[in-house]
Amino acid sequence: MPYGYTGKILHVDLTTGKMHVEQPQPDFYRRYMGGSAMGLHYLLRDMRAGTDPLGADNVLALFNGLLTGTAISGQSRMTSVAKSPLTGCIGDSQGGGFFPAELKFAGFDGIVLRGQSPRPVYLWIKDGEFELRDASHLWGRITGDVEDALHAELDDNRVEVLQIGPAGENLVRYAAIMSMSNRANGRTGLGAVMGSKKLKAIAVRGTHKPEVADKASLMELTKWGAKMVPTSDVAGLGKYGTAEVVSGQHQAGGLPTRNFTSGSFDDWEKIDGTTLYDTRLKGAENGQQDRFGRDTCYSCAVRCKRVSEVAEGPYKTDHRYGGPEYETLATFGSYCAIDDLDAIIRANALCNMYGMDTISCGATIAWAMECFEKGRIGLEDTGGLTIRYGDAAMMVKLTEMIGKREGFGALLAEGSAQAAKIIGRGTDEFLITSKGQEAPAHMPQVKRSLALVYAANPFGADHQSSEHDPSYKSYPERMAQIGLDKPQEQLALNEEIVRYAMVTQHLYSALDSINVCQFVFGPAWQLYDTVQLAQAASAVTGWNITVPELLEVGERRLNMMRAFNAREGIGRESGALPKKFMKHPLGGGKSDGYVIDSKQFEEALNTYYRLCEWDSVTGYPTPAKLNSLGLGWLVVNGKKAPAKSATGKRPARVKVAAGRSAAAKKIVRKKPVVKTAAAKKPAAKKVVAKQKPIARKPIAKAKSASKPKPAARKPVVKAKAAAARRPAARKTAAKSKPAARKR
Amino acid sequence: MRVEVRLHGGLRELLPVAARGRGELELLTGAAVADLLAQLGVQRTVVVACNNEEVPATHALQDGDKIAIFSAVSGGHK
Secondary structure, three states: OOOOOOOOOOOEEEEOOOEEEEOOHHHHHHHHHHHHHHHHHHHHHHHHOOOOOOOOOOOOOEEEOOOOOOOOOOOOOOEEEEEOOOOOEEEEEEEEOOHHHHHHHHHOOOOEEEEOOOOOOEEEEEEEEEEEEEOOOOOOOOHHHHHHHHHOOOOOOOOOEEEEEEEHHHHOOOOOOOOOOOOEOOOHHHHHHHHHEEEEEEEEEOOOOOOOOOOOOOOHHHHHHHHHHOOOOOOHHHHHHHHHHHHHHHOOOOEEEEEOOOOOOHHHHHHHHHHHHOEEEHHHHHHHHHHHHHHOOOOOOOOEEEOOOOOOOOOOEEEEEEOOOHHHHHOHHHOOOOOOOOHHHHHHHHHHHOEOOOOHHHHHHHHHHHHHHHHOOOHHOOOOOOOOOHHHHHHHHHHHHHOOOOOHHHHHHHOOHHHHHHHHOOOHHHHHOOEEEOOOOOOOOOOOOHHHHHHHOOOOOOOOOOOOOOOHOOOOOHOOOOOOOOOOOOOOOOHHHHHHHHHHHHHHHHHHHHHOOOOOOOOOOOEEHHHHHHHHHHHHHHHOHHHHHHHHHHHHHHHHHHEEEEEHOOOHOOOOHHHHHHHHOOOOOOOOOOOOOOHHHHHHHHHHHHHHOOOOOOOOOOHHHHHOOOHHHHHOOOOOOOOOOOOOOOOOOOHHHOOOHHHHOOOOOOOOOOOOOOOOOOOOOOOOOOOOOOOEEEEOOOOOOOOOOOOOOOEOOOOOOOOOOOOOOOOOHHHOOOOOOOO | EEEEEEEEEEEEEEEEHOOOOEEEOOOOOEEEEHHHHHHHOOOOOOOEEEOOOEOOOOOOOOOOOEEEEEEEOOOOOO
């Protein structure tokens, strides 16, 4: 078992209640490293094409990463992957908080969930032991109540709870998976997948910290980061949160306003991060907001999370539901032409109570507002509701109606793209979606590489899948670490910008596989640069991880996602940009008149597919590319495919061939400076034993006799909780938590 | 010469709290953006707009210019 990992993955069949523990070989960990790529392995191995995203056969995989649970900032992250009920494509979302670290302390690198429970259940994991418990009493309750109830029921308020809210139960197609009642695996609707499985929550408690190969080097990096935060480029991000970005976006003409009609919002100061800090963070009335109004994830020195509260009035809000991020301020604010900060805080809290993605929710409401303003929908559609830009009370009302799937909210709960299909009447003209997912608050008209990424990203429009255009010029030394040394002028969409988009996409993809925070690790303004990430990963694992290897891990994950979509018959044709980006020039502000040239965009897309070495017509990964990434097992030919896609398309089968991808080879190798003398640990001893019940009222226990999956390529064993534990001394999590949770 | 400055986000802390990121600065004639940043004590990577147009550090300032300074962070989460 490699250092840094627990070496164990929990498999849960919610239909039968059977559970077992898998202990993969070290090469499995080195190939995927964690997070998204590791989860994708199981989706691609075990799911058939055409699976109903809300059916029993969808696989929901939750994985933390190789740094998770160590002391370095930005490591407590968890990725969820499944087929998305919002897009029909691969679904993928990351979240932070304390749950990811706690899951590792409890003994698991990930959880793979299959099937559908006949009744609501929750999964209780404590120090390697696990069971399913009845959750009927939790069903229908909002996140804060469920968290309190589980703390009481389990008699331990240090239990971390990952859960869905009523929106997930109601299968809102952009329902989120929540933790701490204010952290979200928000995007692509994976909360609805969890809801379809009748899995209300996963409660975790653990006391075993991961073992690190080179503690001294990791500690050196950890201390360096903590020391540098106040003078680093993330200092403002820490103090003012992502909300700090509002002013810069407005100045650049990149603050989406009135459903992407403009990039300039006249009232931006009312929703800016400094206003939020001065007036709405907990403790602001006494100047104590740095103490009470900022929250963090496990052992992170940046502390970028907001704790806001509205003490009275129609938008009174409990601070336990956190505070709005930049995306939320934009989607519920400028997208909807709303400058009422209290209303936005309330809408954010409702999303956290009900468990919904604030981006898709706010953007869908903004779309409805434009449809109403332009007369494409009327009172007969909305159930008598007048839905206009600037109406804060209506925005808040609709948010709650969506969470409850009430009235017009039931239609909006389908997402704007699906709602436009249902309504018709040209309402699709106002969609701001890619692959059916609502676009986040960064404008491709202003940052042109995002046009490519929004279109080509396998899970739809996403702002955290690549570095944005301005960073190329602003951070030349760091960009050179990943082979980018030809910064381009603003608004360029030439081959070099395409290469920039692709290479940074590979790196961001690696960040989501190693599973680290993209505010702490990254290629530009982040606290740690790419070489330092390789150093940290090497220090933890004892492997000699290089920057090219990181990029290859990212490229591998991206190709796995592409392969997933290809099986569904989803390829290049799905990458159309919203019509508004191409046909309606922005109005007002710095970006007045900006529009994306469709011919230039198509040429850039051709270049992108060529550089990615994907089929330029279908957009599918080629057999040669898959083979070069060690993914030959994903390649199928026209003879017999293991999974037939919805459109009957089947890629070709070729033999697996190991090797590094061409893109990764181009990068100059830089060896990490950390010592890597500590070699891999011997593979964990495999033990088959009965799982110990820890429940008082179990409704389904793990059975040691459960059969391994027939398709399994890795040894699948049932493990007694303590069987694979390393003998090294461990501290309890209670002592190890450097950052105490606030409630 | 005098220029008007507006420091956004966390950069506002380079001016007295009461100024809330706004102020006027006296500079030597012919000063460039880099001189202004040095006078303010800016150490982070920033984006500078002069009269609403992004300018490089070498840009020569004029009396009465309106300068806005932003951190270069471009992310945005959730």
